[in-house]
C-alpha cells in the first residue's frame with residue numbers, strides 16, 4: 001500500500017470513527033429524549049385537564065414546595081376516583097399549599113360539588129387560598145385555618161369523599177371524627193399508608209377491621225381507600 005492509499009485509509013477511518021461517535025451521541029440524546037418521553041408519560045397524568053389556569057400549577061407546584069405535596073400521580077389517582085364515583089361533598093385534612101386540593105377541587109367542581117380543606121398553619125392556608133383563586137377554584141374550595149381536630153366538627157353536613165394527609169399520629173383521631181359522617185358509597189382516603197409506619201398503626205388497624213369499610217391500599221401511591229358500606 002502506497003503512502004497516498006494509507007492516508008486515504010486513515011481519513012476514512014477517522015471519518016468512520018467520527019460518524020460512530022456522532023451516532024452514539026445522537027442515540028444518547030434520543031435516550032434522554034426518551035426520558036423526556038417518559039416525561040411525556042408523565043404528561044398523560046394531565047390528560048383531559050382542560051383548565052388552562054390550573055395546568056401549570058399541577059405540573060410545577062410540588063417542585064416549588066420542598067416535597068410535602070402528594071406526587072402528581074397521586075393527585076391524579078384521587079381526581080380519577082372522585083370522577084368515577086361522582087363524589088360531590090369533599091373534605092381534605094392537611095392542605096399545605098393546596099396542591100392535592102387542586103386535583104380534588106377540580107374533580108369535585110366537574111361533579112358540581114365542593115371541598116372544605118383544613119390547614120393548621122396560617123401561612124400555608126393563605127398560600128393555598130391564593131393558589132385556589134389563581135386556579136379559578138375558589139368558588140368550590142373553602143380553606144379553613146384550624147387544627148383539624150377542632151375544625152372537622154365545625155364543618156356542616158355529611159361527606160362522600162375525605163382525604164387525610166396531615167399529622168400521621170392523628171390519622172386515627174381524624175377517622176373517628178369523620179367515620180359516622182360518611183355517606184354510604186363514600187370513600188375515606190389517606191396518604192402515606194404503607195402498613196409499616198407505627199405512628200399510624202391504630203389508623204391502619206381501624207380501617208382494616210371496620211366491618212363497614214372495604215379498604216384497599218394502593219401501594220404505588222401509598223394511598224388507602226376505604227369505601228363506606230351500609231350503616
Ligand SMILES: C[S@@+](CC[C@H](N)C(=O)[O-])C[C@H]1O[C@@H](n2cnc3c(N)ncnc32)[C@H](O)[C@@H]1O
Pocket residue numbers: 068069070093094095096097098099100101118119120121124146147148149165166167170
Ligand atoms: C403533607 S402536608 C399536606 C400536603 C397536601 N395534602 C398536598 O399534597 O398538597 C401536611 C399538612 O398538614 C398540616 N397539619 C398537620 N397537623 C394538622 C392538624 N392537626 N390540622 C390541620 N392541619 C394539620 C401541616 O401543617 C401540613 O401543611
